[in-house]
Amino acid sequence: MTGRALFRGVLVDALRVEFGAVEAVTGVDLRVEQGQAVALLGRNGAGKSTTMRVLAGVVPPSAGSALVGGYDVREATLEAKRVVGYCPDVGGLVPRATPWEHLQLSARLRDLADWEGRGRRLLERFDLGDVAHRVTSGFSHGMSRRLSVVLAALHEPDVLLLDEPFDGVDPVGVEATFDVIEDARARGAAVLVSTHLRDLAVEVCSEVAVLRGGSRMATISSGFMAGDEGARAYRALLAG
Amino acid sequence: MSAGHRSRSGARGQWRRALRDVRHLLAFRAATVRRRRAAGSALAAIGVVTVLAAVLPAGMRVDADLGRMLAPGLAGVAVGAAAAGGGGRELIGRDAAAVHPISPVSDHLGALVLAPLSAGWLIQAWALLGLVAALSGVRAQGIAVAWVLMATALAQAVGWTAEWLRRRGPGWALGRFVLPVVVGLLAAPVAAVVGRIVRTGGPLSLLATAAALLALAVGLVVLGARAALATSRLVPRDEGRLESRTYALRTTPRSDLAVLRRIDRGSVWRSVPLRRGTWLLALAPGSIALAGGLSWSALVLMPGLVASGCVLLFGVNLWCLDGRGLLWRETLPVPPRTVVAARTWVLAELLLGAGAVTLLLGAVRAGRPTAAELLAVVLALGVVVGQAVSAGLRWSAAHPHAVDLRSARATPAPPLVMVGYSLRLAVATTVTGVLLGGLAEAGRTDLLLVLAAALGAVSAYRISRAGRRWSDPVRRARVVSIVSAG
Numbered sequence A: 001m002t003g004r005a006l007f008r009g010v011l012v013d014a015l016r017v018e019f020g021a022v023e024a025v026t027g028v029d030l031r032v033e034q035g036q037a038v039a040l041l042g043r044n045g046a047g048k049s050t051t052m053r054v055l056a057g058v059v060p061p062s063a064g065s066a067l068v069g070g071y072d073v074r075e076a077t078l079e080a081k082r083v084v085g086y087c088p089d090v091g092g093l094v095p096r097a098t099p100w101e102h103l104q105l106s107a108r109l110r111d112l113a114d115w116e117g118r119g120r121r122l123l124e125r126f127d128l129g130d131v132a133h134r135v136t137s138g139f140s141h142g143m144s145r146r147l148s149v150v151l152a153a154l155h156e157p158d159v160l161l162l163d164e165p166f167d168g169v170d171p172v173g174v175e176a177t178f179d180v181i182e183d184a185r186a187r188g189a190a191v192l193v194s195t196h197l198r199d200l201a202v203e204v205c206s207e208v209a210v211l212r213g214g215s216r217m218a219t220i221s222s223g224f225m226a227g228d229e230g231a232r233a234y235r236a237l238l239a240g
Numbered sequence B: 001m002s003a004g005h006r007s008r009s010g011a012r013g014q015w016r017r018a019l020r021d022v023r024h025l026l027a028f029r030a031a032t033v034r035r036r037r038a039a040g041s042a043l044a045a046i047g048v049v050t051v052l053a054a055v056l057p058a059g060m061r062v063d064a065d066l067g068r069m070l071a072p073g074l075a076g077v078a079v080g081a082a083a084a085g086g087g088g089r090e091l092i093g094r095d096a097a098a099v100h101p102i103s104p105v106s107d108h109l110g111a112l113v114l115a116p117l118s119a120g121w122l123i124q125a126w127a128l129l130g131l132v133a134a135l136s137g138v139r140a141q142g143i144a145v146a147w148v149l150m151a152t153a154l155a156q157a158v159g160w161t162a163e164w165l166r167r168r169g170p171g172w173a174l175g176r177f178v179l180p181v182v183v184g185l186l187a188a189p190v191a192a193v194v195g196r197i198v199r200t201g202g203p204l205s206l207l208a209t210a211a212a213l214l215a216l217a218v219g220l221v222v223l224g225a226r227a228a229l230a231t232s233r234l235v236p237r238d239e240g241r242l243e244s245r246t247y248a249l250r251t252t253p254r255s256d257l258a259v260l261r262r263i264d265r266g267s268v269w270r271s272v273p274l275r276r277g278t279w280l281l282a283l284a285p286g287s288i289a290l291a292g293g294l295s296w297s298a299l300v301l302m303p304g305l306v307a308s309g310c311v312l313l314f315g316v317n318l319w320c321l322d323g324r325g326l327l328w329r330e331t332l333p334v335p336p337r338t339v340v341a342a343r344t345w346v347l348a349e350l351l352l353g354a355g356a357v358t359l360l361l362g363a364v365r366a367g368r369p370t371a372a373e374l375l376a377v378v379l380a381l382g383v384v385v386g387q388a389v390s391a392g393l394r395w396s397a398a399h400p401h402a403v404d405l406r407s408a409r410a411t412p413a414p415p416l417v418m419v420g421y422s423l424r425l426a427v428a429t430t431v432t433g434v435l436l437g438g439l440a441e442a443g444r445t446d447l448l449l450v451l452a453a454a455l456g457a458v459s460a461y462r463i464s465r466a467g468r469r470w471s472d473p474v475r476r477a478r479v480v481s482i483v484s485a486g
Helices: A048-055 A077-083 A099-109 A116-125 A141-153 A171-186 A198-204 A227-239 B003-031 B036-055 B065-085 B104-114 B119-136 B138-168 B175-200 B203-232 B237-244 B256-269 B272-292 B302-311 B315-322 B325-329 B336-363 B371-398 B415-441 B445-470 B473-483
Strands: A010-019 A022-032 A037-042 A063-068 A084-087 A159-163 A190-194 A207-212 A215-221
Touching: A010 A048, A022 A037, A022 A048, A022 A190, A037 A048, A037 A171, A037 A198, A048 A063, A048 A084, A048 A159, A048 A190, A077 A084, A084 A141, A099 A116, A099 A141, A099 B256, A116 A141, A116 A171, A141 A159, A141 A171, A159 A171, A171 A190, A171 A198, A198 A207, A198 A227, A207 A227, A215 A227, B003 B104, B036 B119, B036 B138, B036 B415, B104 B138, B104 B203, B119 B138, B119 B175, B119 B415, B138 B175, B138 B203, B138 B237, B175 B203, B237 B272, B256 B272, B256 B315, B256 B336, B272 B302, B272 B336, B302 B315, B302 B336, B302 B371, B302 B415, B315 B325, B315 B336, B315 B371, B315 B473, B325 B473, B336 B371, B336 B445, B371 B415, B371 B445, B371 B473, B415 B445, B445 B473
Parallel strands: A022 A215, A037 A190, A037 A207, A084 A159, A159 A190
Antiparallel strands: A010 A022, A010 A063, A207 A215
16 A cells, blocks of 8 residues: 555554564554553563564564554555654764754655744753764763654654653653653644653653563553552563 | 782782773674674685785785885775774673673773774784795794784774874864874884894794784884773763754755755764764874875775775664664654655765865876776765665665764674675775776776666665665664664
8 A cells, every 4th residue: 555544643553573484573562542642662672662673664564564554554654654764772873974964864864845934942941062072972861862863753754663762761761751642632633652761752652552472462551551550460471 | 018019910900800801801792793694604605805815815926015015005994994993893882881881891801802893904904914924934923913913913003092082172172183103103214123123034044033013012012001991090081072062043944855964964963983983984094195106096995995984974874863763763754765855965075075084185196097987986976875875775774783882992794794795895985996997997988888778777776775764664663673672
């Protein structure tokens, strides 16, 4: 299917991803409505980042289907990339380009007009205004994470994919990321947040999907995953 | 126990630890080799060629003057490369090494061990062994081996000293340009004496000379270690300067290709090893051609030398320019062929620029060329750039590596892989240069054009095929996952 479907959120059906003999994702089903934020939780190697990479159009699925913003990522990869904002789990920045050059590249390739004001505001909001014209190879881990969130949010995407956006980020950055997620939800975007930090995930997302061994174990309302009770429930899900 | 005794035993302990660490690091590197059989075959082939180079030419007749030229040439080129490399190759990447207590002495010894894994080093060493065998037979090979070891230790010591000067500050930095010249001038008379002994010396003088060269090599290894220690106490200025400076705001380019080209150019020229390497390869061969007053028939080989060298800076692992950022770049809505076109453009313009600078320098004293000679040189530049770009695109997709090109000592692929790439490039571009030069000498401009068109067509086809293959999402995902894992 190369046209755009009516459903503009995230729809994953029986997704499988194989890297040679290794099955990284073994059958994930997932649905994120427009205006909804869902958290992906799970242990290391559960398949969270691979699922995110499939949705971002980086890794082609071996089987199953993935629909983002109304586009099939396999059939209409470029169109899907246009409507997705993705913050990768590692690095994600060109080491010898400046934050502003990253924004320029993203804006140019997405044909954005009058993006500069929003770009500046986002950089300021994430406390990166002073380093907007320095290359990113000198950035700390937290600064790189914050810039990755800025890049994902610049074009106000229909689907916002944030992979470990809070990892190593200071409270100001966490708060700014919350704002980005809230803004995206408010304008009707589907938001998927992959993280190890359950407390932050339940604070900003309405539902939590737990992955284990490459497949989805459960999708639960955030309320049930909060606090000590939630921690026990989460541990039980991880242990199977 | 006296203070002097304590200091001597401390130094001995430091060297013992360094040698032990190098052994462990070598074992670690060997364990991480992906294609072990290929690596073993490559090492065996290098060994066989070395033995053949040292034995086969014995009894052949060569011009005796060549012996005097080659030894300082070996020292000069090795020293120049080491000075640009800022301390030679790393046995283990800087980030990976940061968590281990690896001393600068271990780092220095590791770089010495890796020095032979370079096509430039191997070709020169083979040439020297071959020449000594031809001049004096196998009996003088002890001197050739000792000279190679001494030159390698000298190059490494010069490399560390140049890096120390560079890190001291702008006032000292000029010294790094003078240093290789001074060393070259000092090496020349020594080489002349050694050359005389090689040709006329008896068994005893051959043995004594080899022993003296080995002793000198040991002294230079110690000197290099001291320079490495001194350098390690200073901050790498070039990297810090490039990372902390503010880059001027520029308007957004009008096309996708233009914005991608701009990012890729920035990735090249803001990288310390790429910037230094490009300037060295653009200026050094041209300066040698200028100093030696090379003729147009010799200049036709220069573009191949420069293109082979420049493509080894990053072209054989093109996607590593983006580092971990390749993952994010892959999510941008742009056709893969545009991405390939931009990177091909940037690589080609760099190779063409460096080759053109070399030819312009060489042309100053080369005299007036015939039309065929001029055509051959220009066509050679275009053809070898095509060959280098097509090889780079193919190898980058087939054998990607996660590499951080931040350090001045970084290379885009493991040492043994680099040897394979450089030898293949050297053969292809040299054969091209020889063929075009031969046709120019025969005055056959028609055949020159036909050959250049044929070779250019092969490269164009290969570049186009590499572009098509990059459009395959599965192949691309494999490269992205490897490169961005670094």
